[in-house]
Amino acid sequence: MSTTTNDRLRALLEPLAAQAGLDLEDVRVTQAGSRRQVQIDVDTDDGVDMDTIADFSRVVGEALDESDVMGDGAYLLEVGSPGAERPLALPRHWQRAEGRLAKIHLIDGGEVVARVLEADEDGALVEVQPVKGRGRAKERRLEYSEVARARVQVEFNRKDEELLDEGDDGAE
Structure with missing residues (x-):
């Protein structure tokens, strides 16, 4: 979609995210078959849980339905977090x-x-x-x-440093 749509979405969503105590990390609009897909990533210093994402998704859905940002066409809304391999941009x-x-x-x-x-x-x-x-x-x-x-980067084999600091010398 156009940058204008993303800009308008950001303008609508930034205050909603701030009010919910979230940082709006990313907004993407793509075509998914016959409808558009709106993907929104939010985060906090402590991460986000599924309840927070579900609550924010409801708020966003209501705000999008009340606004003309997405026009009259159907869209699919996805709200999530940046994920494990998140970019470091800010x-x-x-x-x-x-x-x-x-x-x-x-x-x-x-x-x-x-x-x-x-x-x-x-x-x-x-x-x-x-x-x-x-x-x-x-x-x-x-x-x-x-x-x-x-x-x-995702680390699968990293040992917890706290356990190492507790004197785990490997002896049994």
């Missing part, structure tokens, strides 16, 4: 990803896989992972202006 995304592993593509063409240690409004301190297990991880400060794009 400082709040980086702050929410503290402790998580991210794949970071740099403006200069480089690419690093790093754990986000801390983040502020200008950049993030990351622990760059060694390539193929060689060497040691190194801390590096990345300014957001150096980052072309970044995305959180």
Whole structure:
């Protein structure tokens, strides 16, 4: 759909999200067969649960039905969260990803896989992972202006650091 439709949707949805205590992360309108599909992603610093998403979906549905943003045609509404492999596009995304592993593509063409240690409004301190297990991880400060794009990575085999800190030495 046109940017105008997305802009109008954002203008309608931003205050509703703020009122619900949510950040409006993404709005996409695509064609799905004979109808349009409206996909909305919301989030908070603590994540969102299914009840919150269901409540917000009802509010959005009512607001869309009362407005002329979608016109008269049928549409399918989907409200969700950015998901496990969420993009890191804003400082709040980086702050929410503290402790998580991210794949970071740099403006200069480089690419690093790093754990986000801390983040502020200008950049993030990351622990760059060694390539193929060689060497040691190194801390590096990345300014957001150096980052072309970044995305959180799913980790299946990561041990919980709290358990490791409790002195689990592997002895039984």
